[in-house]
Every structure is written in structure tokens, then in C-alpha cells.
Amino acid sequence: MTHRLRPTTLLIAGLATAGLALSACGSDSLTKTTSSGSSSSSTSAAVDQALVAKLPAKIKSAGKIVVGTDATYQPNEYLDTDGKTVIGMDVDLFDAVMAKFGVKTEWQPTGFDSIILGVSSGKYDVGVSSFSVNADRMKEVTMVSYFKAGTQWVVQKGNPKKVDSENACGLKVAVQKGTVQVDDLTARSAKCTGAGKPAITQLVDPDQAKVTAMIQSGKADAMAVDLPPAIAAVQLTNGSVELLGQQYDSAPYGFVLPKDQTDFGQAIVDALKSMEQDGSYKKILDKWKAEGGSISDFAVNPSVG
Numbered sequence: 001m002t003h004r005l006r007p008t009t010l011l012i013a014g015l016a017t018a019g020l021a022l023s024a025c026g027s028d029s030l031t032k033t034t035s036s037g038s039s040s041s042s043t044s045a046a047v048d049q050a051l052v053a054k055l056p057a058k059i060k061s062a063g064k065i066v067v068g069t070d071a072t073y074q075p076n077e078y079l080d081t082d083g084k085t086v087i088g089m090d091v092d093l094f095d096a097v098m099a100k101f102g103v104k105t106e107w108q109p110t111g112f113d114s115i116i117l118g119v120s121s122g123k124y125d126v127g128v129s130s131f132s133v134n135a136d137r138m139k140e141v142t143m144v145s146y147f148k149a150g151t152q153w154v155v156q157k158g159n160p161k162k163v164d165s166e167n168a169c170g171l172k173v174a175v176q177k178g179t180v181q182v183d184d185l186t187a188r189s190a191k192c193t194g195a196g197k198p199a200i201t202q203l204v205d206p207d208q209a210k211v212t213a214m215i216q217s218g219k220a221d222a223m224a225v226d227l228p229p230a231i232a233a234v235q236l237t238n239g240s241v242e243l244l245g246q247q248y249d250s251a252p253y254g255f256v257l258p259k260d261q262t263d264f265g266q267a268i269v270d271a272l273k274s275m276e277q278d279g280s281y282k283k284i285l286d287k288w289k290a291e292g293g294s295i296s297d298f299a300v301n302p303s304v305g
Contacts, residue, residue: 047102048274054267055101059125064104067094068124070112072208073176074232075288076130079109089228089288093146094128094255096280100271111206113178116141119256127256130226132180134251138301143254144265145302146272147285147293150247151181152230154215154223157242163222165245170198174220177206181224184249215241228290251304252295265300272298 052060059065069077069086077088086107098105110118115127119141133143153165163171169192175181182202189200203220205211212233214220225233227247234241257265275281276296285291 046100048100048271051101051267051271054263055103056125056261056264059103064106065098065125066123067105067107068110068115068118068127069107069129070115070206070208071107071109072206073112073130073226073229074208074236075290076226076228077128089147089284089290090128090130090253092284092287093281094126096275096284097255097268097271100274101267111178112176113206116256119258122258125257129256130228131254131256132226132251133254133302133304134180135304137254137256141259142257142262142265143301144257144268144272145252145254145295145297145299147253147290148250148295149227149253149293150250151184151224152227152247153244154212154225154230154233154241155221155244156215156218157240159242159244161221163244165222165224168192168200168222169195170200171221172201172203172219174203174205174211174214174223176208176211176225177204179225180249180251181226185224212237212241228293252302253293254302262300269298269300 069090071077071079071086071088073088075088076090077086079085080087086109091107095105108124112129115124115129115131116137118124119127127141130149131137131143132149133145137143153163155161155163161171168188173185175185182204185200185202189202193199203211203214205214208225208229211220211223211225215223215233216237222244223230223233223241230243230247234243255265255268257268272281276298282291282294285294
């Protein structure tokens with residue numbers, strides 16, 4: 001089930017050159033955002049009136065879009081040093097997309113596993129939080145692909161417990177609540193017990209920083225997480241943890257919209273294509289050393305394996 005993917009190598013090489021400067025990357029974000037108020041876009045992107053016409057009435061009337069996000073997932077979305085401004089790769093990308101519509105963004109940090117429900121109930125206009133696109137999520141919401149990443153295992157430096165991700169029966173593996181990695185570990189554990197071996201113990205927490213801390217402290221034998229935050233964990237812990245093997249099950253990330261907003265989703269696709277053409281999409285990924293996850297086949301509810 002493990003896939004060897006070229007984007008892994010590119011993304012690791014790119015982010016590795018960033019060193020411990022990830023937290024500083026957000027200081028010159030395209031849009032400054034807070035958890036309590038709408039943002040003021042400073043990007044020079046021209047407003048596209050054809051896109052403006054496709055805005056849902058609620059968003060057009062408000063002049064802003066309310067974004068639900070889990071701001072614990074560095075470098076994709078996390079809090080700046082002021083403790084309230086949401087920054088990161090996803091933030092810069094979506095702020096730039098909305099600048100094409102002439103709409104401000106209001107980022108509201110919340111638990112990852114509550115975002116899709118919040119979008120469906122109308123609490124948030126969109127969810128932007130490194131959501132991997134999968135069939136189960138698309139039954140509930142509309143998703144617009146914009147990036148690609150896979151699952152990466154992380155262990156203590158030197159792998160003192162000799163963890164093998166393909167033979168993890170009986171191990172304690174840390175994972176963030178509500179993520180695709182929970183499903184992955186559940187399936188792996190079922191194979192273990194089906195073969196008469198000990199189950200994998202999942203150590204689940206809603207805060208990714210606390211998940212990483214379980215590896216540092218030795219409470220967990222390993223961690224399963226998306227590749228970008230896995231690389232960030234290595235850097236932010238000064239190398240006390242390390243990547244194990246290669247990423248696998250690579251899948252697109254998707255912006256999360258209400259189920260009935262496929263037209264708005266297509267407008268977002270058009271905005272992403274415009275960003276690809278004017279170079280701003282690549283510029284943002286380059287800034288965050290994440291160019292290895294770039295895609296060009298932006299789509300509404302893309303087909304996934």
C-alpha cells in the first residue's frame with residue numbers, strides 16, 4: 001500500500017532548506033488575519049468581476065468569508081507569535097484566492113473535527129485546514145482541490161524503538177483527532193488483530209503540537225501526520241524527531257464548501273487557475289518551501305482512489 005512519490009523528495013528538500021525559519025515565514029503573509037475579526041488584504045491581485053458575480057449572496061452581502069480552521073498545523077495553518085493571527089501556507093493561498101473575488105477573510109480557529117459540521121451548519125462559509133479529499137467527506141460537503149500531500153511517519157531521532165510502519169502491531173502511535181491518519185491506523189490495527197497480533201494503540205489529540213510532543217517525550221512510539229507538518233516537526237524540535245520512510249497515500253487537499261455550492265467551487269477553481277497563470281500560486285508555495293505539493297488539475301470534488 002506504500003507509494004514512492006517524487007513530490008515527497010521535492011517537498012522534503014524544499015522545506016529542509018527553510019530550517020527553523022518556518023514561524024517567521026508568516027510575518028509577511030499576503031493577508032494578515034485574526035481569530036476575532038476580518039482581514040485586510042494587502043495583495044495586489046486584481047478583482048475579477050466575473051468571479052464576484054459567482055459569490056454566494058451571503059458572502060457578497062457581508063463582503064467577507066468566514067473560514068473555519070485548525071490553527072495547530074504548522075506550517076499550513078497556525079497562530080503567529082501574537083497568539084491570535086492565523087498564518088501559514090493554506091492561509092496565504094486562500095487569502096489570495098479570495099482577493100480575486102474582492103472578499104476579505106475572517107479566520108476562526110476551532111477543532112479540526114468540528115470544521116466540516118460547522119460548514120454544513122452555516123457557522124463557517126468555508127473550511128480551510130489541510131483537508132485530504134476523500135469519498136466520505138465528499139458525501140457531506142463540496143471540496144475544491146488545491147495541493148497534494150501524503151501521510152508520513154515520524155519517530156524519535158535514531159528510531160530507538162526500531163519502528164517499522166509496515167509492522168506496527170503492538171505499538172503506540174500518536175495521531176491528530178479527525179484526520180485521515182486515524183482511519184489509516186484503524187485499518188492497520190485491524191490487520192494486526194486479524195492476524196492474531198496485538199492491536200495498534202492510537203494516542204489521539206485534537207492539537208497537532210501535543211501529538212508531536214508525545215513523540216519527543218517517548219509516550220508514543222511513532223506519529224502519523226501529513227508530510228508538511230511532519231517536516232516542520234523535525235525542524236521545530238531541533239531534530240529530536242525524524243521522518244521514517246516515505247510518504248504514502250498521497251491525496252489532494254481540498255477547500256471545504258457546503259454541499260450545494262458546486263458553482264462557487266468552480267469559481268474557486270477558476271481563481272486558482274488564474275493564480276497559476278499569473279504566478280502567484282507558485283510564489284506562495286515557494287515562500288513556504290512547499291512547491292513539491294503543487295498541482296495543476298484544480299477541481300471540484302475530484303476523483304480519488
